[in-house]
Structures are given as C-alpha cells and as structure tokens.
Amino acid sequence: xxxxxxxxxxxxIYPEDNGYIGxxxxxxxxxxxxxxxxxRGRTKTAVTDKLRKAVNALETxxxxxxxxxxxxxxxxxxxxxxxxxxxxxxxxxxILAERHVIPLIGAIKLKELTADQVxxxxxxxxxxxxxxxxxxxxxxLKRATRQAQARDKVLRNVAALVTTPKGKEGRPSxxxxxxxxxxxxxxxxxxxxxxxxVVSLLTGIRTEEARALHWSHVVAGVADGAAWVxxxxxxxxxxxxxxxxxxxxxxxxxxxxxxxxxxxxxxxQAAEALRTHHVRQARERLAAGKRWRDHGLVFASQAGTPxxxxxVRRAFKAITKKAGLGENWTPRELxxxxxxxxxxxxxPIETIADLVGHASTAVTEEVYRHQLKPVITRGAETMNTxxxxxxxxxx
Numbered sequence: 001x002x003x004x005x006x007x008x009x010x011x012x013i014y015p016e017d018n019g020y021i022g023x024x025x026x027x028x029x030x031x032x033x034x035x036x037x038x039x040r041g042r043t044k045t046a047v048t049d050k051l052r053k054a055v056n057a058l059e060t061x062x063x064x065x066x067x068x069x070x071x072x073x074x075x076x077x078x079x080x081x082x083x084x085x086x087x088x089x090x091x092x093x094x095i096l097a098e099r100h101v102i103p104l105i106g107a108i109k110l111k112e113l114t115a116d117q118v119x120x121x122x123x124x125x126x127x128x129x130x131x132x133x134x135x136x137x138x139x140x141l142k143r144a145t146r147q148a149q150a151r152d153k154v155l156r157n158v159a160a161l162v163t164t165p166k167g168k169e170g171r172p173s174x175x176x177x178x179x180x181x182x183x184x185x186x187x188x189x190x191x192x193x194x195x196x197x198v199v200s201l202l203t204g205i206r207t208e209e210a211r212a213l214h215w216s217h218v219v220a221g222v223a224d225g226a227a228w229v230x231x232x233x234x235x236x237x238x239x240x241x242x243x244x245x246x247x248x249x250x251x252x253x254x255x256x257x258x259x260x261x262x263x264x265x266x267x268x269q270a271a272e273a274l275r276t277h278h279v280r281q282a283r284e285r286l287a288a289g290k291r292w293r294d295h296g297l298v299f300a301s302q303a304g305t306p307x308x309x310x311x312v313r314r315a316f317k318a319i320t321k322k323a324g325l326g327e328n329w330t331p332r333e334l335x336x337x338x339x340x341x342x343x344x345x346x347x348p349i350e351t352i353a354d355l356v357g358h359a360s361t362a363v364t365e366e367v368y369r370h371q372l373k374p375v376i377t378r379g380a381e382t383m384n385t386x387x388x389x390x391x392x393x394x395x
Contacts (some may be wrong), residue, residue, distance in 0.1 A: 022047035071106025077144035118162045130170035138164045175340035187323035195277035202270045204338035207331045213298040217244035241271040
C-alpha cells in the first residue's frame with residue numbers, strides 16, 4: 001500500500017484483484033458516517049489520475065462524468081430549458097440543434113470543450129448559415145452550457161467567450177409595387193388565405209399578430225362610431241370596423257413590444273374580406289362537426305385550430321405563383337409592402353411607425369430602410385428643385 005498527497009487530501013492506493021484501488025478519506029458526515037472517495041484502475045497511474053479528477057471536482061464543485069458530452073448538454077437543454085416557450089420556438093431550436101450543433105460538436109466532452117473548438121465550429125458554418133441562424137445555433141450552445149454550469153456539470157461557459165461571426169448574406173426582404181399588390185389581391189380571392197392576405201397587406205400587421213387575431217378583437221363602430229363592439233355581438237352590418245392588435249403567437253400571447261399593442265381601423269376592402277371570411281368559417285364549422293376545436297381565431301384551420309407558420313408560407317407561395325409573381329415571397333413581406341405603399345403615397349414616417357407598432361421612427365427607418373427610400377430622399381429632391389429654380393430665375 002502506498003500513500004500520496006492529492007491537493008490537501010491524503011490518498012492511499014493498494015492492490016486488489018488484477019488492479020488497484022485508491023481511496024481518500026473526507027472525514028464524517030452529519031450522521032457520523034465516514035465519507036470516502038474510491039476509484040479503481042488497472043495501474044497506480046490510472047488510479048492516481050482518477051483521484052486527482054475527483055478532488056478537482058470536489059474543490060470546484062463540478063461533478064461531471066467523463067462521458068457527459070456537448071450533445072448531452074444540448075439535449076438536456078432542449079428537454080428542460082424551453083418549457084416556457086411556444087411550440088414554434090421549441091421546434092425551431094430543435095431543428096437548429098439537430099442539424100448544426102449535435103452532429104458537428106456533440107461528441108466532444110463538455111468539460112473539454114475549448115473556445116478554439118467553438119470558433120472553428122462557427123467558422124465552418126459561415127458559408128452555410130445566414131448571420132441570424134448563426135446567432136441562433138451559437139445561442140443554443142451558450143444556453144445549454146449555462147444550464148450545465150448551473151447543475152455543476154462544467155466549470156466555465158467557453159461558448160460565451162466567443163463572438164458570433166457573420167454568416168452568408170441572406171435574401172433581403174422586398175416589397176410589392178401597387179400593380180403587384182393589386183394582382184396579388186385579385187388572385188388571392190380563391191384561397192382560404194384571402195382575408196389573411198388582405199388584412200396583412202392593408203394594415204401592415206405582423207404575421208404573428210394576424211395568426212393570433214381573435215374575432216372578439218374585430219370590432220364594429222356602432223352609434224356613428226361612438227362605440228366599438230365586437231362583431232361577434234354587433235355583426236357586420238355597419239360602415240366602420242377596426243381590429244385590436246393586442247396579441248401575437250409569441251410566448252404568453254404578448255405582442256413584440258408594448259408599443260406594438262395598437263388599434264387599427266380597417267380599410268373597406270379588408271372589412272369586406274373579413275365579412276366573407278366569417279361566413280366561410282361558419283360553413284367550415286358546420287362541416288367539421290365534432291372535429292371543430294373553437295379557439296375563437298379569425299384565421300384558423302378547417303378544424304378551428306391555430307394556423308402553423310409553415311402552412312401559411314406554403315399557401316401564400318401558391319397564391320404568388322398563381323398571380324405570376326413567382327414563389328420567392330414570404331408572408332412577412334406583406335408588411336414590407338404596406339410600408340412601401342404608405343411611403344410612396346406621402347404618408348409621414350411618424351404615422352407609418354405608429355401604424356406598424358414601432359417604438360420610434362428610428363426602428364422603422366432601420367427595418368424598412370429600402371421601402372422608405374422616397375421619404376428619406378425627399379429632402380434632397382426638394383433641395384434640388386429649389387436650387388434648380390433659383391438658377392433658372394438668376395439666368
């Protein structure tokens with residue numbers, strides 16, 4: 001039997017069977033029972049290494065097995081760390097993790113993961129993923145490691161020490177011109193998504209706000225507009241209508257920001273589309289019978305359940321293809337088109353910011369800088385006109 005000092009602890013190593021056992025006494029617990037660390041190995045060196053690791057884990061409070069990998073940490077986070085998120089967020093994170101995290105660095109032991117390895121992993125994705133997706137996969141690793149850190153599985157969160165690189169250029173959002181928008185509305189009439197398209201294009205609400213819109217938040221102006229009553233009570237036999245944009249499909253049903261909570265009067269075409277849609281949905285409810293699940297949603301499946309974002313994207317692409325606009329359009333570009341049409345027709349940026357639910361005009365300018373070009377360039381155009389007139393008069 002041999003003894004040695006590991007940290008502040010005295011260890012003993014002695015032969016047993018065809019190998020060795022190492023033991024460290026940690027004194028006694030509150031019940032008077034002896035506390036010991038024991039490790040087995042084929043050689044004294046192997047046992048000594050195991051005892052050193054055990055003491056290190058004891059002193060740092062980290063108790064992760066040698067087999068606990070990055071993949072294990074990510075899977076644990078997917079199972080525990082997303083409990084308060086909506087289904088779409090959970091699905092999106094799972095897809096990113098299973099495609100770009102677990103297969104590429106999941107086999108590395110978490111406690112051996114280095115910042116250089118994280119850098120190399122992210123760098124290898126820059127030609128595949130856009131910057132936003134890169135930020136997403138990096139966030140998954142950081143959060144998974146943070147959760148493991150909180151459970152004493154790892155000492156440091158090396159993923160948090162690395163800066164996310166820029167990814168490949170994503171497709172910039174685009175907006176429809178008036179002629180394109182008119183064509184879209186005409187060809188959308190045959191689709192179940194008709195009212196969705198009309199309301200989104202003519203009010204500029206976000207796709208997540210449209211999918212969360214309830215009939216109780218579609219209101220009619222009664223008594224000459226002095227009062228607003230839900231159409232579920234007032235019906236559609238009125239001249240003015242509005243929507244309360246107070247919800248979204250985000251976690252807890254909140255809108256993106258507090259400023260996003262707004263009330264918008266509906267253009268006549270949007271109100272008419274909702275009137276027709278209400279009748280169509282009533283027919284679908286009767287046809288579904290017991291299969292109908294009433295969520296009170298304006299835009300729902302043929303069984304009354306919430307619309308999935310992917311379903312909306314597919315249906316919208318079918319409309320744009322039928323309209324001869326191509327398939328390279330997304331529902332969120334209805335909002336971009338709304339901003340562009342408002343701007344082209346001289347609506348001040350302050351009003352546009354209020355309509356789309358932005359906290360300030362700075363946000364509107366940043367997000368929709370391409371669509372707002374006519375507003376932004378108006379100063380230069382005006383000055384050109386002024387000085388051109390001055391030159392003419394001087395001549």
